[in-house]
Amino acid sequence: MRILVIGSGGREHALAWKLAQSPRVQTVDVAPGNGGTANHPNMRNVPLTDIDQLIDYARTEKIAYTIVGPEAPLAAGIVDAFRAAGLKIFGPTQAAAQLESSKDYAKAFMVRHNIPTAAYQTFTDPALAKAYILEQGAPIVVKADGLAAGKGVIVAETTDQALDAIDQMLGDGSLGAAAARVVIEECLIGEEASFIVLCDGNSVLALATSQDHKRLLDQDQGPNTGGMGAYSPAPVVTPALHNRIMREVIDPTIAGMNQDGITFTGFLYAGLMIGDGPDATRTIKVLEYNCRMGDPETQPIVMRIKSDLADVFELAVEGKLDQANIDWDRRTALGVVMAAHNYPGTPRTGDAITRLATDTEDCVVFHAGTTLQDQVLKTAGGRVLCVTVLADSVRRAQVAAYNAISQTHFDGQQYRRDIGWRAIP
Ligand code: AMP
Numbered sequence: 001m002r003i004l005v006i007g008s009g010g011r012e013h014a015l016a017w018k019l020a021q022s023p024r025v026q027t028v029d030v031a032p033g034n035g036g037t038a039n040h041p042n043m044r045n046v047p048l049t050d051i052d053q054l055i056d057y058a059r060t061e062k063i064a065y066t067i068v069g070p071e072a073p074l075a076a077g078i079v080d081a082f083r084a085a086g087l088k089i090f091g092p093t094q095a096a097a098q099l100e101s102s103k104d105y106a107k108a109f110m111v112r113h114n115i116p117t118a119a120y121q122t123f124t125d126p127a128l129a130k131a132y133i134l135e136q137g138a139p140i141v142v143k144a145d146g147l148a149a150g151k152g153v154i155v156a157e158t159t160d161q162a163l164d165a166i167d168q169m170l171g172d173g174s175l176g177a178a179a180a181r182v183v184i185e186e187c188l189i190g191e192e193a194s195f196i197v198l199c200d201g202n203s204v205l206a207l208a209t210s211q212d213h214k215r216l217l218d219q220d221q222g223p224n225t226g227g228m229g230a231y232s233p234a235p236v237v238t239p240a241l242h243n244r245i246m247r248e249v250i251d252p253t254i255a256g257m258n259q260d261g262i263t264f265t266g267f268l269y270a271g272l273m274i275g276d277g278p279d280a281t282r283t284i285k286v287l288e289y290n291c292r293m294g295d296p297e298t299q300p301i302v303m304r305i306k307s308d309l310a311d312v313f314e315l316a317v318e319g320k321l322d323q324a325n326i327d328w329d330r331r332t333a334l335g336v337v338m339a340a341h342n343y344p345g346t347p348r349t350g351d352a353i354t355r356l357a358t359d360t361e362d363c364v365v366f367h368a369g370t371t372l373q374d375q376v377l378k379t380a381g382g383r384v385l386c387v388t389v390l391a392d393s394v395r396r397a398q399v400a401a402y403n404a405i406s407q408t409h410f411d412g413q414q415y416r417r418d419i420g421w422r423a424i425p
């Protein structure tokens, strides 16, 4: 069978890489794909992003089912459109994707359904927003309501920073319409984890846990990015916490959506802040929902999947997730993102990737912002590569990942040196 993966990032390369290993899969079509998917013998880049054209393509090319990587097509209603055309697709409807596409919607949803999250208020008026900040004091978090590729959140240490963020967002800053409304919320402390499940409308299948590194620089300094590296599993999520997260966050989210008249299908990603203390009592709060897999979390998660992912997704698309099961490699997978010069601002593109670590069974370089031009790989986006390895411990995985990075080069490259630090004693 042929499977269509929508997107062009490291997440999509990783999904396509795993799907292409299935003996049942001839080709994974990736739309629009990147330099990595262009180079794989069983992948084909499809230069389309328009939903109607993708529907025509899936139909004429007899695609068995489609998997959606990024949030933008979900928010634009790609799942509704494919289903209306009688095509199989895995993802949330446009209505369900509001959990990610509007922070205000997600916050109101969580309050309505008693799902634990930071206290908040939503504003469109800058004067009222500023008055609220001054009343609450710092630290405080300012978030653009709409989609902002991981860059719409300011964790302000001082009220001045928070007031500046209001001027940026509710003024005419670079985020545009995404920041016409802002959510201002309580600053939570603790350790973050990414908890991702598959939902078919009836059943839920949890994926392995992971932890992202959102800040640009070592020791979690610098601006928020789309994610600079991740590893799986996240030891902070013990089996006891896993059960609590299912009971206190995932199940009530699916049930709450149902109560609101929305059947949730697709990936549900809860970004969590886990407070200190013993597992039975530590606080678990939802920082955000995403309605897709994480990037770069997908890269290490997928490296640990031992089962046939094409079978799992097929069952998910058909509403038979209760029959699906995933065997996990017990080792740790760890991925380090190599980003372009000036990321997360406007990244420089067009730098040649002059050296690239060779893929092995335990080390894969997933591509994101790359393009293949006349057989030369060049940078084409902010996050360029994600060097992902499997090893017996986080420490060993870290060493192996940075060893592979030392064999990889493009001008302007920047990457964190400490991915995985929280899990290294
Ligand atoms: P989000 O896009 O909502 O996940 O936010 C991006 C990052 O900002 C998160 O991964 C956290 O590191 C940080 N963040 C978001 N909300 C809060 C909060 N209420 N308290 C502390 N940090 C936060």
Ligand code: GLY
Residues within 6 Å of the ligand: 150, 212, 226, 227, 290, 293, 294, 295, 296, 297
């Ligand atoms: N890595 C965070 C995200 O995908 O939203």
